[in-house]
Amino acid sequence: MTFALPDGLSPGRFVPLGPTSVWVSDDFPSDVRQLWPRLLDGRREHGLLPLLCWLDEMGKPLGPEEVDAVRLEEVLAADFAEYRRKRLPFWTNPTPAPVPEEEEEGIEPWPHDPGPPFTHWPGLAPRMPVTSACPTPEEAASGLVSELVETAPYGLYDCRLVLVPARRGSDALAVTGWSAEAPLPLLCALLRSWEDRFGAEAVAVFGSELYVSVARPPVEAEHADLLALEHVLSTADNIVDDPPTPFPEYAADLVGRASWSFWWD
Template sequence: MTRHSKPLTVLLTDPTGGTPGLGLPPGSLVTETGDGPWHEPLLWVADGTAMPGAWARYQPVRDAVGLRPVLLQDESGIEEWWVGELHPGMMSDPGDHRAEDVLQSLWESAVSDAEEHQEEEDAAEAIAPFTGRWPGLASAGGAPVDPDATAGDVADGLIGPWLESPRLALVPVGRAADLPAAIGWSGPVNHESDVARLCAVLRSWEDRFGARVVALSHARLDLSVAAPPRSPDEALAVAAEHFAFCPDNVLQGYESIRLYAEQALPGNAHWTFWWD
């Protein structure tokens, strides 16, 4: 698993028992429960609700001690879902998977599921102009603005309108794309039980579009995107990947890949995914 080489307790404490100049607010360490192999805490979570600016404020700890910030949101009355719900031992390593292989497999499964649960004509319309054959990866986005600055802006925009009571968390992980698998997040379990496979896709989006994992909820993922698609053709190609990655985004939100591409993607620096 792609975790930091130093335990979280070492990264967050010095010999005197304090934090190494991070100025962290009151918070606590979260450790996996059950029979998993991790004996060290998985992440640190602030006690209080995050305010705008929190994500950007603690982003420098990534370079200082190898911790990456992420917002964690309670939703639907679920109290602190991350306590007892994180199982990294069940995940493989994102580096073991190729993004295109993962997306092709998920595409074929999503198309098959659409065909099974819809009339033939409706299923064809939902994935048009594509067919059951995987269309391949979208081209990389244009020259991105600063991905970290974009991530901070998206995080601030999420607090309040999208996330009512997010907590700031810090996770020892080498790259943001690996964060969900590193903590053993199981939000998409009904779609993909091994989140490391989805993290392989996140790595590819990180490379092609300057994407960053900004927030996690019980079954939702929010990304910032520094180089989103601009043209209709670019958006359509990316929409096909999103359909494979999270069919609910398309079928329950926009009904078709074409509409999703037109309405949700062009120039949008915030990608959000949720799994039913």
């Protein structure tokens, strides 16, 4: 299945993925910073969502019914109970964790992590209100694309622009069947919820890493604690565990933060 394309695209081709297709650029688009706002402005007309992605990380598409089936609060509550059961001995031990043997000498011991300040699942972080001071989700996403181009993280320029036919931005990973080690149905359900509550947009996926723009991040520490727990339960390896960042520090860094990144080993 093919579809009408917006004007001004570089050369590319359609790639079939299950029952649908996506359009993929032949190269990393040199004008991506100028192109991204135009694509987002026209997505209601064209029904296409932009994503920067490594082609070899596209896999079997996930049907929307598989994401719909995730009862997010129920799943996260059960996951937190199991996570807390496993980690509580580490949280209650004030002794810093030793440095792994393979690390070089002179490296400080890992800091003690007291863990999340909850004994039971506390519920989702609340929806952040839309105010005149907030950027739109489209502006936040375009800003993150510009930031990625400026900082050029390893692997960015191996990405291709992928135009995904999907009803909402958070479903782009489901349609492309992103094949990292992430639990894709849960991750897509989280992205849907973050889209609604924080104006979040998935912008890029490469090297098992996900970059998400955030238009309305939490501004209160108590809300950031709740959101940080959601990040932990996404199972991403870089949240708290690698590098080892104590939960309170990770949560504090989410206050006002306009982008999030996750990776899975």
